[in-house]
Amino acid sequence: MTDPQPPIDLSSYNLDDDVSALPDDIDVLRLEIDRLDAVILGAIKRRSAVSKKIGAARMASGGPRLVHSREVKVLDRFAELGQEGHTLAMLLLRLGRGPLGR
Numbered sequence: 001m002t003d004p005q006p007p008i009d010l011s012s013y014n015l016d017d018d019v020s021a022l023p024d025d026i027d028v029l030r031l032e033i034d035r036l037d038a039v040i041l042g043a044i045k046r047r048s049a050v051s052k053k054i055g056a057a058r059m060a061s062g063g064p065r066l067v068h069s070r071e072v073k074v075l076d077r078f079a080e081l082g083q084e085g086h087t088l089a090m091l092l093l094r095l096g097r098g099p100l101g102r
């Protein structure tokens with residue numbers, strides 16, 4: 001159903017490391033949250049900029065601002081997170097539309 005993900009090497013982010021191996025130390029765990037938030041925020045900002053660039057390029061050649069079929073694929077990608085994943089994907093799509101986006 002979902003497209004295969006592109007071959008991106010995420011190994012340096014340690015996203016698959018066993019969380020149960022982390023110490024039960026709130027300060028240490030919060031540092032891990034802070035690290036992950038920095039990665040997520042950086043990725044979201046870049047995703048929004050790339051999405052806007054695609055929209056601008058498409059409109060410059062007379063195409064539509066949005067492509068429903070592609071947006072459905074993005075929504076599918078986050079479906080494993082359930083309703084919250086849907087909400088998250090919708091927010092990502094909105095961020096890529098800029099201030100006039102719904």
Ligand SMILES: C=C(O[C@@H]1C=C(C(=O)O)C=C[C@H]1O)C(=O)O
Nearest residue numbers: 051054066067070071074093096
């Ligand atoms: C980025 C694109 O343009 C728009 C933005 C999308 C996105 O942010 O993922 C998806 C589809 C389009 O509505 C695209 O067509 O890939």
